[in-house]
Amino acid sequence: MISLAGRDIMHAWGKFVFTGIGLGLLIGVTLTMAGVYRGMVDDATVLLDSSGADLWVVQKDTLGPYAESSSVPDDLWRSIRVMPGVAQAANATYLTMQVGKGDQDVRAMVVGIVAGEPGAPGWPPQLVAGRQITRGHYEAVADLAAGARLGDVLKIRRSHYTVVGLTRRMVSSNGDPMVFIPLKDAQEAQFLKDNDAILMQRRRTEANPAFNRPEVPGLLDAVIASQTGNSYVNAVLVRILPGFTSQEVAEPIRRWKRLTVYDRTQMEGILIGKLIATSARQIGMFLVILALVSAAIVAFIIYTLTMDKIREIAVLKLIGTRNRTIAWMILQQSLVLGVIGFVVGKISATFAAPLFPKYVLLVPIDSLLGFGAVLAICVLSSVVSIRMALRVDPAQAIG
Amino acid sequence: MSAKGIRIERLSKRFGEGDTAVLALKDVNMHVAPGEVVGLIGPSGSGKSTLLKCLGAVIDPTSGRMILDNTVIYDDGWKVRDLRALRRDKIGFVFQAPYLIPFLDATDNVALLPMLAGVPNEEARQRALDLLTALDVQHRAHALPAQLSGGEQQRVAIARGLVNRPPVILADEPTAPLDSQRALTVIGILNDMARRFEAAIIVVTHDEKIIPTFKRIYHIRDGVTYEEAGEGRGFT
Structure with missing residues (x-):
């Protein structure tokens, strides 16, 4: 038996391809939206990974230092350092602000780190160029996403900083590039008044x-x-000794220092569950809307294609074609449209993702889920057309 | 009494119920023997289309009996179960417009029917090519319908109606879109095919040009048929 759907598609390939491209762009937007969400989650994970901390000690009853403001004395780290199970403790400040670069400025997360202590929590773990900060003032390590190069001068508040090192994929949970500067400078910048x-x-x-x-x-x-003066920092980052659990180290700090301590899992929960939850819901809404629009487009196109063939369908039924043959023909066309759309969408999303200002992470599981959703939408969208085709009276062919 | 070909007895068709009921066919009797081509003529609204749909097993008659190739199809409310297969295997259709499937070439338009009946593709295509050759359109075997002339399309449509070698062929105004010469050619082809394949052919027509070619003609008016001998000119 010849493939009626295949022949029809080959006969009207232009219609199918152009419709598929249009649908594909819509699917591409959908995949990209999913990629934006994945990118946000990845940014949050990168932020935690890059801090190199096992515990975050912040102001009591706050969700600091990333989701809420937190303020703890800058000499607190000394007493935490001697708590059982603590390997390293270091102050850190986080300040999201506009950083001047030449005539322009760029949104960045300025991170204050203790100068001269490479490898301490909060420090950028790896550089792609240059060196770490060695001087106590006016040096910076910037992420490539900030558009900085070695030797560039960045302006933070009223001070100028020379870029001595570059990082890659060191971003905040918002995707803003990080700029590391000495702690004292960051403390000053945080509370500096005109x-x-x-x-x-x-x-x-x-x-x-x-x-x-x-x-x-x-x-x-x-x-x-x-x-x-400013003698406060946003958090004390703690690295724990091997053999200790996060809970074993965090509990005494909570009890005796009357501070809030988060471990890695809790911090991930805050960043993903609270900080980007609204954005995730927003993206979820977009995905639902885009899925509905895609379904409506596929349904409309298949309906139109079927309407164009009403007389032929009546003839097919009159000459004895089974209902399931006709239904399968329509379903196949719908699925082919979906496959063309998905391929176009996947390609367009892959090429478009690097062009987005924020990180877009396309993961294979999303593509697989997307493909399944597209096929499901195509099947559902063809139901109306199939019902219509099956209702066609073969007598229409006679007149 | 032979029931080869198609025979209908006291066939009636009523649409609607009660006061609004319309009796479209009233005790129609008709018999077309294998190899015979008869005309069915009547004005608009006379019941021609209704009769054709009943003969084509597209709509069910209200009462009466229909026997197709020695098989009872309808009998006072009873009918065979699989009318779709019956249409596919026992009845050929030729329409006023060819209604070819636009995305299939001439060969596959014809071969589709045997394929639907389960005949292997190659055999079905060979059968289609043989018919297209018989109808002198073999040179357009791989052309799409849009690439065929009106006459070629109609011949391909006739081939489609004949390909499963049905005992009955129903032709609905098959010459309406054609000029006189081509109309007579098409009727000639139908007569030839009727003889060659032992098919009973019923041609519904208004076409004055071809009416004299029928040996027998059924007139229908207000749902009632009566038979008269035709001139049978031109085809022996």
């Missing part, structure tokens, strides 16, 4: 009789000094 604001604050402090007491010399200067 000159007018500093002047106004000094005036207010001087006008406050509680701070400006002539009988207590040096009090006013001390208060002003405390207002201009």
Whole structure:
């Protein structure tokens, strides 16, 4: 038996190919949307991986340092360092801001790390070019996604930083490239006010009789000094000794230091479950809408193609063609349209993914699921046309 | 009484119920023997199409009997179970327009029927080619319908109607779109095929040009048929 669907497709290949391309672009958008979600999850995972920490010690009852602001004293790390099971502890600050680069600026996550301690938690684990930060001020290690090159000068707040090292795929959970600078500079940048604001604050402090007491010399200067400095960091990153579990190390810190401590699993839960949950739902909604639109397009195209063949279907039924032969012909055409659409969609998504400003991660399982969904949509979409074709009265061929 | 070919007895068809019922066919009797070509003539609304649909096993008659090639098809409400297979194997159709499948070439348009009946592809195609040769369109065997002239399309359609060697062929205005010469050629082909394949052929027509070619003609008016001898000119 010849393939009626195959012959029809070959006869009207242009219609099928162009419809398939149109559908494919829609499927490509759908696959890319799934890739955007995967990219967000991967960004979150990369952020945790790149920190090199086993535990994140943050301000009590906060979801810091990534999902909420957190502030802990910058000398806290010393007491944590001597807790049982702690191998390393290091301060870290995280600040998402616009970083100046030449005439332009780029959105980046500025990470403050303790200068001169390579390998400590928070440090970039690998560089693709240059060296780690060795000086206490005005050096930076930037991710390639920031568009920086070695020797470039970045402007953060009022200070300028020379790029001495480059990283790859060191990004925040939002996909913003990371820029590592010395901790002291980051602390300053985090709370730095403009000159007018500093002047106004000094005036207010001087006008406050509680701070400006002539009988207590040096009090006013001390208060002003405390207002201009920043002795806080966002988190203390902890690496634990082999043989200890996260819970064994975290529990004493929680109990005795009255701080919140997250291990890797909890931090992943915060980043993926809370920080990108809304975005994930948003993308999920888009996927549902795109799936419905794809289904509507396939249904409409197959319906139109079937309507064009009503007389031929009546003739086929009159001359004794089985209903299942006609149904299979329509179903095959729908599936072929879906396969063409998926191939076009997969190719377009693969080529388009690197062009997106944020990381788009196309994983094989999504492609497989997408292919299954496309076939399912095609089957469902052809139901209306099949029902219509099976209702065609063979008498229509006679008139 | 022979029931080779097709025979109908007291065939009636009623549409609707009660006061709105319309009796489209009233006790129609007809017999067409194998190898015979008869005309079925009547004005619009006379019941021609209804009769053709009943003969083609497309709609069920309300009452009466129909015997096709010695097999009872309908008998006062009873009917054979698989009408689709009956249409495929026992009845050939030739329409006013060829209604060829546009995405199949001439050979496959003809070969489709035996393929549907389970004949292997190669054998079905050979059977189709033989018929196309008999109808003198073998040189267009691989052309799509859109590439064929009106006359060639009609000959391919006739080949499709004959390919399963059905005992009955129903032709609905087969010459309507053709000029006089081609119309007579088509009727000639049908007469030739009727003789060669022992098929009973019923030609529904309005075409004045071909009416004189029938030896027997059934007139139908208001659902009632009556038979008259035709002139039978041109074909022996």
